[in-house]
Amino acid sequence: MNAVTDQRDFAGEGMYREHILDHYKHPRNFGEWKTCSVSHKELNPVCGDQLSFQLNMDEKGVVKDVRFSGQGCAISIASASLLSDEIKGKTIDQINALSRDTVQELLGVTLGPSRLKCAMLSLDTVKNACQIYQKYHAGGKKHGGH
Amino acid sequence: MNAVTDQRDFAGEGMYREHILDHYKHPRNFGEWKTCSVSHKELNPVCGDQLSFQLNMDEKGVVKDVRFSGQGCAISIASASLLSDEIKGKTIDQINALSRDTVQELLGVTLGPSRLKCAMLSLDTVKNACQIYQKYHAGGKKHGGH
Amino acid sequence: MKTRASASSNGSRTRNLFPILSRKMRGHPLVYLDNGATTQKPSSVLSAMDSFYKKSYANVHRGIHTLSEEATVAYEHAHENVADFIGASSLREIVFTRGTTDSFNMLSRMLTQTFSRGDEIIVSQAEHHSNLVPWQQLAQQKGLKLSFIPYDSRTGELHWEKLEKMISKKTKVVSLTHVSNVLGFISPLKKISKLVHDHNALLSVDAAQSVARLPINVKKMGVDFLSFSGHKMYGPTASGVLYGREDLFSSLEPAYYGGDMVREVTLNKSTWNDLPWKFEPGTPPIVEGIGLGAAVDFLRAYPLEDIFSHEKKIMAHAMNGLSSLGNITIYGPSSPEQRAGVLAFNVKHVHAHDLSSLLNEDGVAIRAGHHCAMPLMTALNIPASARASFAVYTEKSDIDALVEGVRKAQTIFK
Amino acid sequence: MKTRASASSNGSRTRNLFPILSRKMRGHPLVYLDNGATTQKPSSVLSAMDSFYKKSYANVHRGIHTLSEEATVAYEHAHENVADFIGASSLREIVFTRGTTDSFNMLSRMLTQTFSRGDEIIVSQAEHHSNLVPWQQLAQQKGLKLSFIPYDSRTGELHWEKLEKMISKKTKVVSLTHVSNVLGFISPLKKISKLVHDHNALLSVDAAQSVARLPINVKKMGVDFLSFSGHKMYGPTASGVLYGREDLFSSLEPAYYGGDMVREVTLNKSTWNDLPWKFEPGTPPIVEGIGLGAAVDFLRAYPLEDIFSHEKKIMAHAMNGLSSLGNITIYGPSSPEQRAGVLAFNVKHVHAHDLSSLLNEDGVAIRAGHHCAMPLMTALNIPASARASFAVYTEKSDIDALVEGVRKAQTIFK
Ligand SMILES: Cc1ncc(COP(=O)(O)O)c(C=O)c1O
Numbered sequence A, B: 001m002n003a004v005t006d007q008r009d010f011a012g013e014g015m016y017r018e019h020i021l022d023h024y025k026h027p028r029n030f031g032e033w034k035t036c037s038v039s040h041k042e043l044n045p046v047c048g049d050q051l052s053f054q055l056n057m058d059e060k061g062v063v064k065d066v067r068f069s070g071q072g073c074a075i076s077i078a079s080a081s082l083l084s085d086e087i088k089g090k091t092i093d094q095i096n097a098l099s100r101d102t103v104q105e106l107l108g109v110t111l112g113p114s115r116l117k118c119a120m121l122s123l124d125t126v127k128n129a130c131q132i133y134q135k136y137h138a139g140g141k142k143h144g145g146h
Numbered sequence C, D: 001m002k003t004r005a006s007a008s009s010n011g012s013r014t015r016n017l018f019p020i021l022s023r024k025m026r027g028h029p030l031v032y033l034d035n036g037a038t039t040q041k042p043s044s045v046l047s048a049m050d051s052f053y054k055k056s057y058a059n060v061h062r063g064i065h066t067l068s069e070e071a072t073v074a075y076e077h078a079h080e081n082v083a084d085f086i087g088a089s090s091l092r093e094i095v096f097t098r099g100t101t102d103s104f105n106m107l108s109r110m111l112t113q114t115f116s117r118g119d120e121i122i123v124s125q126a127e128h129h130s131n132l133v134p135w136q137q138l139a140q141q142k143g144l145k146l147s148f149i150p151y152d153s154r155t156g157e158l159h160w161e162k163l164e165k166m167i168s169k170k171t172k173v174v175s176l177t178h179v180s181n182v183l184g185f186i187s188p189l190k191k192i193s194k195l196v197h198d199h200n201a202l203l204s205v206d207a208a209q210s211v212a213r214l215p216i217n218v219k220k221m222g223v224d225f226l227s228f229s230g231h232k233m234y235g236p237t238a239s240g241v242l243y244g245r246e247d248l249f250s251s252l253e254p255a256y257y258g259g260d261m262v263r264e265v266t267l268n269k270s271t272w273n274d275l276p277w278k279f280e281p282g283t284p285p286i287v288e289g290i291g292l293g294a295a296v297d298f299l300r301a302y303p304l305e306d307i308f309s310h311e312k313k314i315m316a317h318a319m320n321g322l323s324s325l326g327n328i329t330i331y332g333p334s335s336p337e338q339r340a341g342v343l344a345f346n347v348k349h350v351h352a353h354d355l356s357s358l359l360n361e362d363g364v365a366i367r368a369g370h371h372c373a374m375p376l377m378t379a380l381n382i383p384a385s386a387r388a389s390f391a392v393y394t395e396k397s398d399i400d401a402l403v404e405g406v407r408k409a410q411t412i413f414k
């Protein structure tokens, strides 16, 4: 995977490599459940993108399965699709540890500041969904002091 | 007299030539009358200069004699002194025709925009004094339609 | 300065006047079509600023030393230059601001200070946020009514006829864009001015997109206030203008305060300086003002009539080229004749952001988004669009690169 | 960028970094002692701006193309650079304005929006109009009380003790200059901050004269808001900063509106962008911001500790030289140790304007007038004064030229 190399060479050739287009045209885990552990929707008013994530958690606070829906540009949809695969089997703490670098590594490109916002919408939505889940299941495993 | 030559060469050498210093140190027509046809005072708040002019007019609207008083920098006092000589025997119309160039010619220097303000205080005061005089003596010679 | 270079016939020579346009973008020549956001700068403007800093720089208006006198003369001359350029009577009608947005914030505060509860302000549904949000917020704070000339989907312009029905004795000011930064239409200002003045209201115009695209004469057009930015007319950032009719400016109280705009200050009271300085508090944008003056000289060397017809040819070429690809929606008037330099469009199945990123890979810079006109996007029922916008240096080959890039995007996303 | 050059030992090398200082004034070397009004610019600042225009110029924040991405990164980096320079937590506390006056207009509006009739604002009798007139006008409009820490003729500073008696539960904000632009004193901010915060008021500081003269750390000094201008710290005109503590900035409503400072806009409602952008409406001073960042790099290369002690040596030399002439009144603290870079004085029998004109004939540029501090002039009971003010490039020989010029003036006017 591409590391973040030259700050100034944003989104080099191949930003729309097969990989991203494939996830855009055939998003994984796309759809909506009738019920789930937690669901959350976010909107980026600047570009009109909107994403909704549903998570199903097991009793240990691990993501068992996930669905997402929404509309947006290729970068935001592909990020959501890639992220939906990535978070399966992860704990909330592990999800909170995911960074903007994770998302760029999943996409395989380095993004400039404005496209990064498109890419981060999915991660923000997932993290906020987790926070909501924790708030309502405070009895379970507490959010650790790290 | 110096013509206004190079815009960019304000206040060349000799701005404080003998001529100006003489009028500053020994201002002509300096003092105050008890009575006069019209008197007017103006202030330049930016530099604190203040000048007061008194005019004695004859029945035809010609300046017979003049006194001024006040305080200020050499440029403003010397201008007032030079101008006080200049306006003697002039009609109000002739005084209204005096310009910033007249004052610079009297001083014998070309001034930059800020010192020009010092120099113009006397002319502004005299012109406004004339206007006040005309307002209260509207029965006499009307301000012509030139 | 008066040498005339025809913009249309000398496209590539014009390009050479702009240093940045020789930059290569990943091996491609730079095709800069984001002029609606900001234009590039000719060498003449850059060197006017750089050499002023290196030769005559000082603060203006109060210094007696030579540098300060020179700076004052240059800064005031820039005002006169702008006054002359837009047909104002004198520099007393020209306030240097930091841009269109600054002009509107200042103007809206000064005017609404004189309005009473229930008074009406009319803008349009197609305004840039800069000519909307200041009025909107002040209307809310002061209990004023804000009304909107609606977008007309049949013509791609505004429902001009509706203004006649909306306007009333309550209307104090009508503030409209001259050229829409999304739809590209040109407002019929002369007609509007008559209507507005017949109702004793004031006409404020947003010339951000028009001032470098078509000739403007505030007196002939009957405009009371005009706002524009230096950076969209080949001048520097942080420069702008608020033109105001002298009698109006004379009677308005300032909205911003500080040094230089005052005549006398005591602890509890202040009086104001002469026009236009009473509206320029603090150290003004000195070097930016001088750069703006140089930009005016640059624009004068063409004339604007030529720029206008040059950009219309480019517009026709672009509209033809894009339409021929199919699956393209173009917003605004359908005839290039009715447009000035701004072309917003969408490509079916390709999000504007992706289009912009793909074009960027080939060195083509366009804008994608809501163009600071969200209410218009709502009216158009789209979240975003692509926008190509032209300038004096835009050539047909730039448009060909754009069209080719859009074609490629269609293939990738098909 | 981290190369350190000692300002004091390298006076003349420093001079070479400033292109304008090689200009000859009627055959004399330029002796520029009007730094309190504005400083000259080093090549590094000028070329940062010029080459940005020539290589990476575009509008910021919303463009997707490479130029816009580069511009955005550079512009945001300049915010981070300034944040780091004054000890702020992050760029969220740094709003780029167009100068100190703009900062105070913005701040005074934002704060007074939250005040109620009868609330009190405290400033001083020695403030620049920029930190007086905005508060004065808004106080009048909103029925607030404006109080003044008086000038203390014994010390040449302010009556600091009086603040303790003045301040009360009604006091909402105390806004004071850090270094007086006439008297040159340095305000004891740490003490004042404690007093102000003990009364649950806010401390706003005018750093226009201090930011390029002594080290500033807003957190250590306990300052809630800090305002300064780029052009007085070796940066460009039309640039400036309003620092605000993040929790305060978060809760304040903006005072200026337009594009880029919004998140969502409908015809009748707007929501705001994140910090600091919610306070930067419209196209910001992009290139000026980048120039300001370069000025910060320049200042960092000395350190400010060295500049401070360099200017103190210059101050001592100047106070000695002038005093030795006789018939000179110096305003402000009598010890050079208590002053920072600003020296106002009058020469008996020579009006400050005439002195400035005479010095100008020998290439010496000083300021003469009321220095935008008319109420202080009233307290000092003078209409105007001369002022020499220093910078990193000021040399002892500049002071010798000043003293010699004053001596000549005394002869001419004796
Ligand atoms: C102490 C002080 N405050 C405020 C200002 C105003 O700064 P500006 O004119 O850059 O807005 C100045 C400079 O003139 C100053 O010296």
Ligand SMILES: Cc1ncc(COP(=O)(O)O)c(C=O)c1O
Pocket: C036, C037, C099, C100, C101, C102, C128, C130, C131, C177, C179, C180, C181, C206, C208, C209, C229, C231, C372, D259, D281, D282, D283, D284
């Ligand atoms: C029509 C219109 N009005 C106002 C503006 C705002 O101009 P600025 O951002 O320079 O303040 C723009 C540019 O973005 C514009 O296109």
